[in-house]
Amino acid sequence: MTTPAPVKSTARARRKAARAVSGPRPRLRMGLNGFLVAWxxxxxxxxxxxxxxxxxPSLQRFGTLTPxxxxxxxxxxxxxxxxxxxxxxAFRHVLNQWVHVLAYALVGMLYGLVVLAQGVGGVLPMLIPVIGFPAAVLMGLGRLAARPLVDVVVPGAEPRG
Structure with a gap:
């Protein structure tokens, strides 16, 4: 018995055809000022x-925090x-900016992983949440503060000002 030839999925072709019919999608555009506020x-x-x-001074008894x-x-x-x-x-076509805020918060959570790259054992890996959680909150708040600096660009529409 022979194996039948694989049939290409038509889902991709349908999506491509639907995109060609609907035209380019609206997207979010963040300028340099917005990125500086957000990051x-x-x-x-x-x-x-x-x-x-x-x-x-009272925290110095635990050791220096300069590193x-x-x-x-x-x-x-x-x-x-x-x-x-x-x-x-990646999310330029996602117009819901709360998705962007959550993604920035997730990026902030990953800041704690840099502690593992320091190669130091002992108590230092416990600093992962000490760095990751505040960074996540601050990165999310930074992206939230940048919301007014983000424009929705609709292809074919007249640019503002």
Whole structure:
């Protein structure tokens, strides 16, 4: 008995034809100012909080928190920047901005994983939620603050101002 030839799925062809009939979809466009509010402002705020914590004398008995500043900075550049750009690109056709806020919060949660890259054992892996949860809240709030700076671009419509 022979195996029948595989039949190509027509679902992809139907989606492509439907897209060709409906034309280009509307998308969200975030300018540089919006991205700076959504990404850079939460990172700077997180660094300022860590810096303020390093200046509290009663916390110095647990050890210096200065290396935590480096961890937060590396997390913002290595994880935050590329993933936030990816979120903006991947979800550009999703007009519900709450999806973007949640995606930015998820990116902030991943900041804690930079602690594992430090290669230090002991108590340091316990810092994953200490870095990840505040970063998630700040990144979500940063994207929420950038909502007014995001435009909906409808193809074929007249550009504003």
């Amino acid at each position: 850079l402002l939460p990172n700077l705020l997180m660094a300022a909080v860590v810096l303020a914590l390093t200046l509290i 935590l500043l480096t961890v937060v900075g590396i997390a913002g550049l290595v994880i935050g920047l590329p993933l936030c750009l990816l979120v903006n690109r």
